[in-house]
Amino acid sequence: MSWIIDGADRETHTAALPVIGDHFEQLYASFWELPQLPAQTLELCRLRLAQLHRSHADFELQKYPLASAKRDSLKDWHRGELFTAAERACLEFTEIYAMDCRNITDEQATAVKQHHGEVGLVALLQALGVFDGVIRLGLIWQTSATGVTDNGH
Template sequence: MNWIVQGLDREQLLDRLPAIGGAFRQLYESVFELPQVSAETLELCRLRLAQLHRSAADFALEECPVSAPQRAQLQDWPQSPLFSDEQRACLAFTEVYAMDCSAITDAQADAVKAHIGEEGLVALLQALGVFDGLIRLGLIWQAKPAGVRQHGQ
């Protein structure tokens, strides 16, 4: 239960300040339409951020379909054969981004660029910024996202 306006979910809280919350949501939604990175790859990165933040609600959310086996193996993606090279580069980048963005190495950035180019790296960073932001907002407000569908983890 959130502590700012009781009874509201995260998106309803965003709507209480529509001029800014709406702009944040617009940016969030725009990243899934970017041609530089597939929505499926971005969704895997969002789900991995949710795992790293231990946000079960965000992990349960589905912004874009990914296969059930990929969801199930996401935590152990380095050992799984289910992820493409592009997805692996983006997931490795995401993990360091989540912990300490200044620790990202040139090699990790180059691995992303090798698959999706410089534009893709910028697009990925923009997406990670709003994904991480929305997850943190939900956690600090103690407000769950709206429209959560349950998935087996």
């Protein structure tokens, strides 16, 4: 339960804010449909943010199916052979974004662009901003992630 609104999950919180709740849910759901970035890559980045912010609820949530071996080895993505070069570029970008987005280097941005183009880099930045905000709000509100709709993915 949050000190703001009674309710244990994000769905309850966003439902209590009808002016923005539905629009936010639509925005969140739209990331899994982006043609610029594979949904699997976005899910890896979302999960890595959850790990870095120590949000167990967000890490347990499955927005897009992943192989369990890949999910289980996400902490060691830079050492494991399960991750593609494109996923590694996005995960490296995600880690720096989570710590301090001002420290993202041109080389890291270029690595993402090599795999997904400039539009893909912008899409990643937008998705990370929303994912990061959702995870941080969940930690502040002490909510579970179970209320976020998965839209069948």
